[in-house]
Amino acid sequence: MKxxxxxxxxxxxxxxxxKRTLFILLGMPIAQIIIFGFALTNEVKNAKIAILDHSKDAxxxxxxxxxxxxxxxxxxxxxxxxxxxxTAFHKGIVKMVMVLPSNFGNNLKHFNKAQVQLIADASDxxxxxxxxxxxxxxxxxxxxxxxxxxxxxxxINTEIRMLYNPQMKGxxxxxxxxxxMVLLLxxxxxxxxxxxxxxxxxxxxxxxxxxxxxxxxxxxxxIPYLLLSTINIFTILLLSVFVLxxxxxxxxxxxxxxxxxxxxxxxxxxxxxxxxxxxxQTAMFISLIALFLPTVMLSGFMFPIENMPTPLRVVxxxxxxxxxYNIVKTVMIKGLGVTAIWKExxxxxxxxxxxxxLAIKKFKIRLA
Amino acid sequence: xxxxxxxxxxxxxxxxxxxxxxxxxxFEVNKGEIFGFLGANGAGKTTAMRMLCGLSLPTSGExxxxxxxxxxxxxxIKRSIGYMSQKFSLYDDLTVKENMRFYGGIxxxxxxxxxxxxxxxxxxLHLEKEANVLVKSLPLGWKQKLAFSVAVFHAPEIVFxxxxxxxxDPVTRREFWNMIYVAxxxxxxxxxxxxxxxxxxxxxxxxxxxxGRIDALDTPIRLKEKFNAASMDEVFLKLARKAARAAD
Amino acid sequence: xxxxKFLLQKEFRQIFRDPSIxxxxxxxxxxxxxxxxxxxxxxxxxxxxxxxDKDHSDYSRQLIAQVTxxxxxxxxxxxxxxxxxxxxxxxxxxxxxxEIPSSFEKELIKEDESTLFLAMNAIDGVKxxxxxxxxxxxxxxxxxxxxxxxxxxxxxxxxTQIEITSSNWFNPLMNYKYFMVPGILVILLTMxxxxxxxxxxxxxxxIGTIEQxxxxxxxxxxxxxxxxLPFWLIGLVVLTIGLFISWAAYGIVPVxxxxxxxxxxxxxxxxxxxxxxxxxxxxxxxQQAxxxxxxxxxxxxxxxxxxxxxxxMPDWAKWVTRFNPVSYFIEVMRMVVLxxxxxxxxxxxxxxxxxxxVVLNSWAIINYRKRS
Numbered sequence: 001m002k003x004x005x006x007x008x009x010x011x012x013x014x015x016x017x018x019k020r021t022l023f024i025l026l027g028m029p030i031a032q033i034i035i036f037g038f039a040l041t042n043e044v045k046n047a048k049i050a051i052l053d054h055s056k057d058a059x060x061x062x063x064x065x066x067x068x069x070x071x072x073x074x075x076x077x078x079x080x081x082x083x084x085x086x087t088a089f090h091k092g093i094v095k096m097v098m099v100l101p102s103n104f105g106n107n108l109k110h111f112n113k114a115q116v117q118l119i120a121d122a123s124d125x126x127x128x129x130x131x132x133x134x135x136x137x138x139x140x141x142x143x144x145x146x147x148x149x150x151x152x153x154x155x156i157n158t159e160i161r162m163l164y165n166p167q168m169k170g171x172x173x174x175x176x177x178x179x180x181m182v183l184l185l186x187x188x189x190x191x192x193x194x195x196x197x198x199x200x201x202x203x204x205x206x207x208x209x210x211x212x213x214x215x216x217x218x219x220x221x222x223i224p225y226l227l228l229s230t231i232n233i234f235t236i237l238l239l240s241v242f243v244l245x246x247x248x249x250x251x252x253x254x255x256x257x258x259x260x261x262x263x264x265x266x267x268x269x270x271x272x273x274x275x276x277x278x279x280x281q282t283a284m285f286i287s288l289i290a291l292f293l294p295t296v297m298l299s300g301f302m303f304p305i306e307n308m309p310t311p312l313r314v315v316x317x318x319x320x321x322x323x324x325y326n327i328v329k330t331v332m333i334k335g336l337g338v339t340a341i342w343k344e345x346x347x348x349x350x351x352x353x354x355x356x357x358l359a360i361k362k363f364k365i366r367l368a
Numbered sequence: 369x370x371x372x373x374x375x376x377x378x379x380x381x382x383x384x385x386x387x388x389x390x391x392x393x394x395f396e397v398n399k400g401e402i403f404g405f406l407g408a409n410g411a412g413k414t415t416a417m418r419m420l421c422g423l424s425l426p427t428s429g430e431x432x433x434x435x436x437x438x439x440x441x442x443x444x445i446k447r448s449i450g451y452m453s454q455k456f457s458l459y460d461d462l463t464v465k466e467n468m469r470f471y472g473g474i475x476x477x478x479x480x481x482x483x484x485x486x487x488x489x490x491x492x493l494h495l496e497k498e499a500n501v502l503v504k505s506l507p508l509g510w511k512q513k514l515a516f517s518v519a520v521f522h523a524p525e526i527v528f529x530x531x532x533x534x535x536x537d538p539v540t541r542r543e544f545w546n547m548i549y550v551a552x553x554x555x556x557x558x559x560x561x562x563x564x565x566x567x568x569x570x571x572x573x574x575x576x577x578x579x580g581r582i583d584a585l586d587t588p589i590r591l592k593e594k595f596n597a598a599s600m601d602e603v604f605l606k607l608a609r610k611a612a613r614a615a616d
Numbered sequence: 617x618x619x620x621k622f623l624l625q626k627e628f629r630q631i632f633r634d635p636s637i638x639x640x641x642x643x644x645x646x647x648x649x650x651x652x653x654x655x656x657x658x659x660x661x662x663x664x665x666x667x668x669d670k671d672h673s674d675y676s677r678q679l680i681a682q683v684t685x686x687x688x689x690x691x692x693x694x695x696x697x698x699x700x701x702x703x704x705x706x707x708x709x710x711x712x713x714x715e716i717p718s719s720f721e722k723e724l725i726k727e728d729e730s731t732l733f734l735a736m737n738a739i740d741g742v743k744x745x746x747x748x749x750x751x752x753x754x755x756x757x758x759x760x761x762x763x764x765x766x767x768x769x770x771x772x773x774x775x776t777q778i779e780i781t782s783s784n785w786f787n788p789l790m791n792y793k794y795f796m797v798p799g800i801l802v803i804l805l806t807m808x809x810x811x812x813x814x815x816x817x818x819x820x821x822x823i824g825t826i827e828q829x830x831x832x833x834x835x836x837x838x839x840x841x842x843x844x845l846p847f848w849l850i851g852l853v854v855l856t857i858g859l860f861i862s863w864a865a866y867g868i869v870p871v872x873x874x875x876x877x878x879x880x881x882x883x884x885x886x887x888x889x890x891x892x893x894x895x896x897x898x899x900x901x902x903q904q905a906x907x908x909x910x911x912x913x914x915x916x917x918x919x920x921x922x923x924x925x926x927x928x929m930p931d932w933a934k935w936v937t938r939f940n941p942v943s944y945f946i947e948v949m950r951m952v953v954l955x956x957x958x959x960x961x962x963x964x965x966x967x968x969x970x971x972x973x974v975v976l977n978s979w980a981i982i983n984y985r986k987r988s
Contacts (some may be wrong), residue, residue, distance in 0.1 A: 024907050028914075035915065039933035047927045069815045089785065090957045091946055095927070108778070115779045122784035123932070123954035124795055127925045132782045133749070154724060154766055156759045157731040160748050162738035163705065173740045185910075193903050201796050269901040276974075278636070281815055285640040288807070288910075293648065304743055304925065306662045326708070333739050334706060362848045365684045421831045426988050442987060443833055445895075451831035461633045462626065473622025474834050528831075544709035 007220035014194070015224050024069040024245040025190070029182045029232045033239045038201030045128045048076035049096040059114075066142050067098065072134045089121050096120045096131045108146075115290075121130040164333055171244040176328035177301030178258070179236050183294055184266050187227050189287040191222050191270030196283040199274075215360060222267045229263045247336030248289050258331065258341070261348050268355035269320070275362035295321040323347050373432075374399045374526050374557035375420060380429035382415050383411035385536050389415040392429060394508070397559060397573075399525075403562040404568045404588075407577030408608050410516035413452065413561040414530055416577070421451050421528055434525050447475070450519035450527040454534065458515055464495060467503060468518060475522035489517045509540035513547065520551050527551065529560040535569065545570050565601040577610050578602060619834060621805045623842025631846055641812075645804050645854050649861045653796045663747045665702040666693035666710035673721035679758050688750050691711050702735075712747055717836065780871070786871075786954045798949035799922040802859040805881065806888050806942055807913060813892030816843055816907040817898045819985070823861070828987040840981050844889050851885040871956035879960060881970040882947050887941050890976030897983040916942040923971050941972050 015022060050069075053060050068075050076094055079085060088094045099117040108114040118135050120128035125283035141302050195218060207258070215319065240246040248255065269291065296302055298312065299321040305313055323344040330344075332334050338345070375397035375413060382390040390412045395402045408414045418424040420433050422442035431438040434448040458467045472482035490496045493513055503511065512532060520527050529548075533541045545567065552558050560571070568574050568588060575585040584591055584607060588600055595603045632638060669676050682693045692710045695701055706711040713959065716732035719833035724730035734751060738744040787794045820826040855878070862868040870877060892909060896986065919926075919933060920942035926934060937943045942966050951957035959966070 018901070018904065021901075021904050021907055024911050028911060031911070031915065035918050035933075039919060039929050039936075041928055044925055045928040047925070087790055090955055090961045092951045092955070092957065092961070115781065118780060118782040120782065120784050122787035123950045124786060124925065125784070125792055126795070127927075128787075132784075136780050136782070139780055140777055147737060147751050154759070154763045155729050156724065156755055156762070157729065158752055158755055159731055159733050160752075161735040162744060163702075163735050164737060164739050169662065172738075189910075190903070190907075191908065195644065197901075197903065265641070277632075280906070281634075281819075282636045284642070284811070284815075284906050285637070285644075288811075289640070289644055289647065293652070297652055304657050304740070306664075309727065329706075329739055340707065341733065372749055373842040423827065425828055443672070446831055449831065451828065453824065453827045457823075457825045457828040459626070459630065459825055461630050465631060466626070470622055470626045471828075471832070474832050475624075475831075476619065476833075488707070538642050 002224050002277055003148065004052060004216050004220060007217055008223050010222045011194075011221050014230070024233065025186055026230055026235070026342075027087065028185065029178065029236045030239065031333050032178045032182065033236060033244065034180060037171050037239075037244045040174075041302075043171070044127050045071055046074045047072060047095045047127065047131055049073050049098060049131070050077040050078040050079050050085075051092040051096055052082070052085065054100045054102040055104035057105035057108075059108055059340065060100045063100070063116075063139070063142055066138055067135065067251055069224055070134070070138055079170050083259055085119060093119070095124075095127055097137065098135065108246055145267065171240065171246050172333055174301060175236065175240045175246050176332065177299065178318065178323050180262070180291075180299060180301070181295060181327055182232050182236065183229050183259070183324075184264055184291060184321060185223060186232060187222075187263055187266035188270040190271065191225050191267055192273040192277065192283040193276035193280050194221050195271070196277050196280050200279055200329055201364065214258075215363065218363065225270075226260075226263055226267065226362050229266075230260070246333070248332050250331040251337065255331050257326050258324070258345065261345070261352065262327075262359070263321065265320045265324075265348055265352045265355065268359055271359035272362065273357050275359055294319050299325045300323065320351050372399055373397065374401075374434060375559065376430075376432050377405075377420075378430040380416065380419060380431045382412075382419055382424065388399045388421070388580055388597070393577070395431075395558060395580045395582060397587055399557055400555055401553060401558065401572040402479045402548060402558040402570070404571030404574040405559060405577070406563065406565075406568055406574055407561070408563070408611060409537075411577040411611070412580040413577055417528055417530055417559070417561060421449060422446055443497055448522040448525040450522065452515050452519040452527070452529045452532055455532045456511055457506075458503050458511065458517060458518060460504060460505070463500050463502055464490070465499045467514070468521060471518050472521055479523055479558065485521060493517065500545065506594075509536050512540070513534055513544060516544065516547055520556060523554075526557040526559060529558065530544060531561055531563070531566065533562065541567070565599065565604050568600040568604075574600070577606050578607055583607050583610075620838050622841055622965075623834070624845055627706070627842055627846045631799070632841055634961075637812075640851060641808060641854065643856065644808065645801075645858045646861060648800060649797065649802055649858055650865060652800050652867065653793045662694040663689050663712055663743070663750075664710045665689040666704045666713050667691060668695055668698050668701045668713060668715040669902070670718040671716045671720040672696075672697050675721040676725065677714045677846075679716070679755070682758055683751065683754050686750070686754060688747075703963070705737050706879055711743070712750065712751070716938070725766075744760055769962060790954055794868060794954055795869055796949070797862045797921075798953045799920075799946050801855070802920075802945045803864065803917055803922065804858060804941060805851055805855060805885065806916065808854055809847060809888040810887055810892040810895075810913055811906070813843065813847050813889045814895040814899070815902050816898035817849075817893060818902050818905045821900065822902055828977065834888045834924075836981050836984055836986065838983060840893060843893060848882075848885050849887050851889070852881065853917045868953065870953040871912050872952035872958060873889075876952050876957070876962065877949070878957050880945065880966060880969065881958065883966060883973055884941060884945050886971055886973035887976055888974055890980055891941075893980040894983065897985075916940050919943065923944050941969065944969060965979070 015099040049063055063077070067073050071188065071239055077088055079088060079097065085097050088097065097119045099119065101117070104114050116139055120132050227271055237248065241248060274287050277286055298316040298319045300304070300316070305316050307323070308316070327341045327344045330340050336367050373396050378394050380394070381392050391417060397445065405413055405417065419426045419438060420431060421589065422445050426438065433445045436445045437446070438445065439572060441459070454568055455526065459470070462470065468486045469482055469569050474483065483493070490499055493510070494512070495514070498506065503514070505537065506514070516529070525555040533544055534542065554563060562568065571588065573585065573587050574591060577583070584603070586594065591596070591603050592600065595606050597603045597606065621941045667680055669680065680691070693701060698713070698715060700715045701710065713735040715735070717731065717733070720730050720732070732755065734747050734748055736744040785886060800805050817826070820829070859877070889914070895905055895909050896910070899908060917939055919929070919937050921937070926937050926943060929937065948962050948965050951962060
């Protein structure tokens, strides 16, 4: 045990001596929270659009003012002919063009009917969809106003309640995702790389001839990262509660306990990768391809899993981060207890057992 | 500066923060001689050598290598020197031949020269069969001899060797020194650090560094006389005992 | 120039001698391009709906039938108690509750007005927004049918109407893959380029071979260029593989010319490789280099405009994206691949990228010191 502790101490020295690495490891969650919390929104704002007004009358002028005054749009260009539309899109600045045909005001006044054409640049379908929706809503409001808000007969009203996240904050969705991402990165990638580094530089052999059991050496390397990850969890939780105002509705202890379980799963994955890789470069690429990308793409935090084709949905089940992400959402945001997450807990524990025994087996073969 | 001297230094100093690794050393190395640069671990040998090779900028003092100033003409110096570092520094993942071709090439040697020299070295080291073998699969002794051959591949005026025989068996060390003699006989100045005292006896002149300063400099025979010692080992121990700096 | 030849020869030999890296370099684009675009689909389908029907009327049944027939919603639970429906949301079996109150049909006919309740699991805000918008539009359609049933149409018609027609150019079928695949290709090139080059010089530092190079008269410029060119070529090969897969798997053929894509990619690779080499000259260990390049990459990719639109970012983040090479390349890819923009359209992007390449590489050359 004493020897084991001295190994752990050595690993801590390695990490604390390298101030830059330490700085990045501890700064990473902060940067992610800031980026996700303040820079990324799925809501489109200030989209640059162009107007092609063939009519140029009082009605089109007031409609254009309505559009311009909304926070969704910024009129970047006034076009003069249909041919201009293509050119405007090719330059890539304008995302939508609103075309008002000639006699717009006249038609509206005399025939009670007029047309507006919205042409969206659908190379980004998401933005195109939203812009058309927003513009349509503004036009409909405008129409309502000119008809004096007359109430129609036989109207079905809908009343909408947003559960758990009434202000529709994006942070409710990504805080759990950031936690999964950071933990995986620190635990899996860093552990794998440090162990492989000792292999690469040959110091591993020196350690292996010491009287300490090989598996203990490897575990000693993982322990500092366990500590760093725990610090990261606290950073993320503090930032989300005090800066992003995402509450912790459930039990903090339960949240920490499941996070430690996930950290252990990530560490065992790191060990597994290090058993298979011979150079740091290989270890890094495996971590990136086999772990990081699936976590970002398939855990449900960037893209909804239910949209994916069946094979991907099946694959997503073996991504540990998916289960952890579900647990954090359930415990932290919905505020539910163990009974709501027993299935996920069971799966994560199973994964831990599996990865760990596989890693140990692989190490034994290599070290024997 | 004198035309006859391969290396001259005058109060050459290197500080790392408060720590003075090399403390005002002054010495001269004649052309064509084998100059032994001795000292305990941490005495400042490698730092001094790195300054002369243009790998490290001196804090103060003067030095010339091959008649060129180490401050201003360090890139020019590099054309005239060869270097073999403590750490084995050939490319593990290149073959014996590829390493030689690469280093010959970046020193601007012609293809004909590279070809001829490669054949010559392979023949002398009896490595013809291993010419296309990856360097990482060679035994350590061969690697060291190969590293030396690569360091003198471009026929430099001066070659710097930083503990070239560390971890090598006595037979190989003997062979290694034969190679050094051959190079010196061809007119190359050899500047070698070592902590094997028996190797010091092979040098024309020897300097002994203690705590960043040069405490003694002379031929091995005269040093032994001066310190009243039977071997260089004894000379070294007498000097090293005064060292304040702990060896690392 | 001759020195450069020898440097290049050495780098190529070393790269191709490590089969694991070569395999990864070429596997990565194939796997990523085959899998990721399928996952990256923002269109919401299969929303799990739980219906609380307290009315049990013709109208309530018609409404439910209409909602479930659209394909967006899947009827997961049908009950008459709200708490039970809520439980299903908590356990993750349902995303959305539609509550039809007991006198829904009666009030609608007798009092001209009736109210439905929607409750949405809003942890995922986008999904909640889109889901409730879909449901509302279905309800509105249903409302229209009810009106037609009860009112003679002529009385209704003089209502002022602005007819909105919309069209989606460049991607009329709103295919998300057209949008994601070029973006993913950019990310791939960036990851491979920066990671490979950022590790490279540090690796020589760690092994010690850099000392041997530093005592040779090799020019810094040549040394950096010797490191850069092999990866530059690999990057272009990866791009070619990627474009091939985009065509073979997704039928994406650039509307613009390949020359435009390759011209920009060539400059872009110089910029990101320069960034990698710059990281490499600062880092002391491979671990540091990897972590640093990973960190920068993460910021660049997240703020690159692939996942969320740059227009909607706050000013400080927009300012950051101006220094983000990834965002320029993603924009250019979309312009060229989907809209057919030519070299003249991307003139500004080309100039900026040229600037990035020059600054980053010169910085790397200056910062690489042969003497400490």
